[in-house]
Amino acid sequence: MAAAPVWSVDPRTGKQREQVAVEATPQEVDQAVHAAQAARPALADRTVRAAFLRSAAELLAASEEHLVEAADAETALGPVRLTGELARTCYQLRAFADIVDEGAFLDVVIDHPDATATPPVPDLRRYKIPLGVVAVYAASNFPFAFSVPGGDTASALAAGCPVVVKAHPDHPATSELVAATIRRAAARHGIPEGVLGLVHGFEAGLELVRHPLVAAAGFTGSVRGGRALFDAAAARPVPIPFHGELGSLNPVVITEAAAAERADTIGTGLAGSMTLGVGQFCVKPGLVFAPRGEAGDALVKTLTAAVSDTEAGVLLDHRMRDNFVAGVTARAELPEVEAPVTPGAGGDHTVAPGFLTVPAARLAEDGPHDLLLEECFGPVTVVARYGSADEVTAVLSRLPGNLSATLQLSEGEAAGEGRGAELLAELTPLAGRVLVNGWPTGVAVAPAQHHGGPYPATTSTSTSVGGTAIERWLRPVAYQTTPEALLPPELRDGNPLGLPRRYNGRLEH
Template sequence: MTDSTTADVDRAARAAAGAFTATAAASARERAGWLRSVAEELDRNVDELVGIAGRETGLTEPRLRGEVARTSGQLRMFADVIEEGSYLEAVIDHADAGATPPKPDLRRILRPIGPVAIFAASNFPFAFSVAGGDTAAALAVGAPVVVKAHSGHRELSERTAELVTAALSAAGAPQGTFSLVSGREAGIALIEHPLIAAGSFTGSVAGGRALYDRAAQRPDPIPFFGELGSLNPVVVTAAADRARGAVLAEGLATSFQGSSGQLCTKPGLVLVPEDSVLEVALAAHVGESAHRLLTDSIDAAFRDGTEQLAAIPGVELVAGAGPAESQEPRPVVYAAGLEVFADARYREALTAEVFGPATLLVRYPDSVDDLPSHLAALEGSLTATIHAEPEDDIEELVAVLGERAGRLLFAGWPTGVAVTWSQHHGGPWPATTSQHTSVGATATRRFQRPIVYQDAPERVLPDALLDANPLGIPRRVDGALVVR
C-alpha cells in the first residue's frame, strides 16, 4: 500500500462530503443495516484477516480472533443503539404564551456533524483501526468516514477497507460513505481539509497533540477527539495486600504483560504497602521471554522509558530484565519508595507512560492517608483502580482519583474494556482531548451536534421531533421523560 497523495485525500474528502446529505437523511434502520453488513463481512473473513494481522503485528492468534469478535460485536451494538433512538437526545418543549417570558415551541435534536477523519491506532489493528469503534460510531449517526491507515499494519488496513467498502455497497450505503488513505503527509492534509468536520485519533501524546493543534489552527477549527497517554494508577491498601496480595500479584502480572503491555489501560503505577505480599509474589508471574513490539518507534520509546526509570536513584529492578539492544523487550518491574516518588526532580520520569510490558511499584509506609496528595499531582488517566477491604476508609482516595480518571475500578484490572451502553473510555488530559468516550454507546456523541427548531412547521421537522413520535423513541417532552 503506497502513501496517498494530497489529490487522493482531496478526492476522498469530496466523496465523503458528497455522500453526507444522503447518509444524514438515511433512516436508523438503513444505517443499522450498513453496520450489520460490515460486521458480517468481517466475521466471514476472520481467518484471512487474522493471518495478515499476525504477520504485521506479531500479536497472538487468540488475541487477534478475540479482537475481530469485539469489532464485529461493537458494530452490531451501535446498530442496536441507533434503532433504540435515545442517542438523538430528542427534546420537545411546547409553546407557553402564559410563561414569563413567553416560551416559543422549541424542539432539540442531535444531528451528524459531517465527514469525519479517523486516525487508526497501532495497538488494536481491528477494534481501533479501519473498521473500529470510531468508524462504527460515525457511520451509526450518518457521518461519512475517511480513515487514515496506521503504518504498522498497512496490508491489513487495505484488506479491511476493501471488505468494509464492499459490505457498505451491498447494504445500499451511498458511494463515498467510507474511504481509506495512508501516509503521514496524507494524514496532515486530511485533518486540514476544509470539508472534514471532525477528527478522531488513538495514539501517542505527541502525535495526538500535533493533530489537535492543526485541527484548532484551521481557518475553520474543528473538534478533535484524541485518546492519547495514560498511566492508570492503582492503589492497594494494606488490608487488601494481607488478604489477597498473592492473587493481586497474579492479576497485575496478567494485566501489565498482556499484549506485551501495549494497551492504553495498562496499569503503569501501582502503590503498595512496604513489605507487601504482592511485591514478593509478583516476580514468579513475570515472564522472561522476549516479545516483538508493534513498531520500531514503540520499541525505541520502551527502551528509552525503562532506561530512564532504571537511572533514577532509589529505583530498583524487582522482576524481569531491562531490554538490551540486541534483543526484543522482556517484561520488567521497577520499584521505589514513596520518598523517591515524591521528589520533584524525578516526578516527570516516574509518572511518564512507558508503553510496553513495564510497571512501577511505589512502596508507601503506614496507611493510605498520605496518598491523596501524591495522587492529586498526577496527570489525567483513562482509569484508576483501588483494591481495598470493607474496613478500609477509601472515600478520600475515591474523590481524588475520580478527578484524575474516567473509569474507577474496585475489583479486577483496567485492561479489557467492555463495549457496553454504560462504558466510558476517556479521561482528563492527556488521556483524552475531550470529555467524550471512544468506547460504548455514547461514543456517538462525538460526531453529532445539536440543532433546535423554533416554532417550526410540522412538515420540516425530523420524525424524531413530531408530536406523534412515529419512531417510538425515548424523548423528553415538556420536562418529562417519555420512554415511548
C-alpha cells in the same frame, strides 16, 4: 517526486513483506474527503445505515481467518488475541446498529407553546444531527477495535457521518483489507464506497485534519502525535472537535490491609495485567502503590515470580522496541530505583517484561524521578513503596489525567471500613473509569462504559467505547415555530417514527 511506498512489515523480523500502497498526496486526500462528503445523503436513512453496520459486522466475521492472518503478520499479536478483538469489533458494529434503530441518541425534545411561562415559550423542537465528514486516526495496538473498523469509525457511521481513516503504518495491509470489506457492506445498501475513505502517510494525516470539509476527528495514539493533531484542529480557520486518546499511567493503589489479606492474588493479577499483550494496552497499570513492610514485600515477591515466568514478546514495531529499551534503561538508572525483574531487550526482536520499585516519597517532589510518572509503552510498571497515606496522597496530587484508576481493598474496606471511601474519592478526579478490586485491562463494550479521562488521557470529556461514543459526532439543532409540514419526521407530533423523546416535559418511550 514519486509518492513514497507503504510497506507491510513483519515485527518479528523487522523485514518488509510487501508494498501495500503509496502515501496519499494532498490531491488524493482531497478526493477522499470529497467522496465522503458526497456519501452523506446515503446515510440519512437510519434504517439503511443500521443495516449497513450489521452487514459490515457480518462480512468482517465471514473474513475472520483471512483478516486475522493478515493482522498477525503485521502486529505479532497472535491469532487468539486478534480473533477475540475482531469478534469485539463486530459486536460493536452490531451494538451501534441497535442504537441507530432505537433512536434515543437523537435526544428528541418537543415543547409546545406556553404563553403563561416567564418568558413565554414558543413552539420548540430539538434533536441532534450529524456533524459531517469525520477523520479517524487508527491506533497501532488494536488493528481492528481501534483502527479502520473500530469504535471511532463505527460510532461516526452510526451518527450518519462518513469517515476518512488515516491508516496506521504498523498494519497497512490489514487496513486495506478491512476497508474493502466495509465498502462491500456499503454497496449492499446502495451506499457509495466513498463513505469510508482510507489514506496512508504522515503528511496525509495532517492534510486530513486541516481539510475544510472535515468536521471532527478521532485519534488514538501518543501524546506527541495526538497533541500535534489537536493543535492543528484548533488552528484551522474553523476549528473542529478533536477527540484524542493520548496517554495514561492508570494508577493502582493497594492498601496495606489488601496486601496483607491477598498478596498472592494481587501480585499475580498485577503481573497478568501489566504484561497482557506485551504491555501494549492503553489501560496497562503503569504506576502501582504498594505498602512498605511485610505485606508489601510478600506482594512484590509474588509479582517477581509471576513476571519472571512471563516470556519475552514482540512489540508492534522496532521503533516501539527501541523506545521501550531506552525508556526502561533511563528509569532504572535513577537513584533509589531497583529492578527486581529487569525489563529491556529480550533478543534481537523481542522485549523482556519487568518492573521497577522506588520509594513513593521520591515521586512526591519535582526532580528526575518525574520520568517515572510518564507512560512507558510496553511490559513494565513502576511499584512505588509507601509508608503512609500522606505519601500516596502527595503523589496522586501530581498525576495527570488517566483512562483508569484502580483501588485494591481488603474485604473489610470494601464493606465500608477504614479509608476505602476516602481513597475512592481521591482517585475519582484522576480518571474516567475507577475500579475496585479488579484490573483495568479489558474495556467492556457496554452502554455504561466510559473510556476517556482528564487530559492527557483524552482531549475531551467523551468516551470512545460504549454507546455514548456516538455523541461525539452529533450537534443539537432547535426548530422554532416551524410548520409541521416542514419539520423533520423525528420532530413531528404524533411521533411517526416511534422515537424515545421528551414531549412537553415528559419522557415518552
